[in-house]
Amino acid sequence: AKSSRFDPTRPTARFDDVAGQENAKREISELIDFLREPDRFRAVGAEVPRGILLLGPPGVGKTLLARALAGEAGVPFFSTSASEFVEMFVGVGAARVRSMFEQAKAQAPAIVFIDELDSVGRARGAGVGGGNDEREQTLNQILAELDGFEGHEAVVVLAATNRPDVLDPALLRPGRFDRHVEMTLPSLEDRVAILKVHTRKMPLAEDIDLRRVAAGVPGFSGADLKNLTNEAAIMAARGERTVIAEADFDEARDKIVMGAARAMAIRPEERRRLAVHESGHAAVAFSLPEADPIYKVTIIPRGRSLGATHFLPMDERYTLSKAYLEAQLVVALAGRAAERIILGDVSSGADDDIQRATRLARAMVARWGMSDDIGPIDLRLSDEHPFLGRDFALPRAFADATAASVDAAVQALLTASEEKARAIIARRKHGVAALARRLEAAETLDLADVRACLEETEVEQVNGPLA
Secondary structure, three states, rough: OOEEEEOOOOOOHHHHHHHOHHHHHHHHHHHHHHHOOHHHHHOOOOOOOOOOEEEEEOOOOHHHHHHHHHHOOOOOEEEEEHHHHOOOOOOOHHHHHHHHHHHHHHHOOEEEEEEHHHHEEOOOOOOOOOOOOHHHHHHHHHHHHHHHOOOOEEEEEEOOOOOOOHEEEHOOOOEEEEEEEEEOOOHHHHHHHHHHHHOOOEEEEEOOOOOHHHHOOOOOOOOHHHHHHHHHHHHHHOOOOOEHHHHHHHHHHHHHEEEOOOOOOOHHHHHHHHHHHHHHHHHHHHOOOOOOOOEEEEOOOOEEEEOOOEEOOOOOOOOOOOOHHHHHHHOOHHHHHHHHHOOOOOOOEEEHHHHHHHHHHHHHHHHHOOOEEEEEEOOOOOOOHHOOOOOOOOOOOOHHHHHHHHHHHHHHHHHHHHHHHHHHHHOOOOHHHHHHHHHHHHEEEEHHHHHHOOOOOOEEEEOOOOO
16 A cells, blocks of 8 residues: 555654644544543543544645654554545555555554545545546545444544545544544734744844734745745845844745745836825725734835735734725725826726725625625625536526626725725825835835825824715
């Protein structure tokens, strides 16, 4: 079988290497007690869990947690990827499954880890073009093996996937993968802990603040944070410095989020328009108390972007209020509004802003019930994919007139947002123009620069709700 057995004498990851994910570690660590002292649980009639499924987006540490379990448990640990079972010839994958489980049973107590379970575990008999006989036979063999353990065989099957929605229901029923461990993107405190793990052996500057670094990368997974620390180290080495400074982390963050800086010959009038556009975003975000605080605004081209306004959320948000989302819409359309008021016309530079604002406005209306005219009803179009084991075409569950009402509500929300952005920029026109001139000269400004520039003029803070 194409599986690798863990060698307990070889150093590997431990639970201390998995920062954050405390709930997942607690669930997984129970396995160690099950495997080391099975008699204690059998004495009260408890059975060893058949299978544990690690769920979560890519990069959150599912495979790392399995490796840490191998290091902590001290029992035979068999690791494989589900894709290694799938071969051209029907029956080969099923034979490999049988072989791996026979080895595990012979050395029980043991752990079997199957990574990327969705490679063979997708729902059977669905999708386009028929099923794959080899994949389905492999899945059937896994199901049979999960059912085939005797009471004395302490073999636990651990599997990981980032697509639990496409798994076959037979895998998820009690008696098979009956314990589901959810792994989520790290919170601010978890990101700080993960950065400390990844920078343990790195020479950091004494004044570096890892909490500030972590706050600047909301939504980063553990894998993203590891990449961030590596890029920061590369920046320091490229600059021939012996320690890694916070500026290296800032540059690494910009490179990961937006791409590497590009040298472009931008015409003066285009550069002026770009500065006005980004100044509009910054000025409106500064004026709205519901918006996230500004981190910095730049017109240095990176990746596919010619410029950007970055924000630094102070708190972790798990739900989004209507006021916050409305502020997001106003800020998104503020660049286009600034171009119209200060330069007299608009350009194609607002393409991404309009796309993001439209997507957000449609979600507010059709998913979250934030339109009084439409009400609390789910009217989103199906986002299922036919090749992921789902129906090819789901019928639309609402009438054409309802779809037209959704379109009208989305349009009204976007129009009101742009009008509010234009009103703010009209009142702060001199400040926005001064900010654009300063940005054009300096290329990058932080929050202090934006505040100093805008507060030099007599302006009015705008707090009212959308019209």
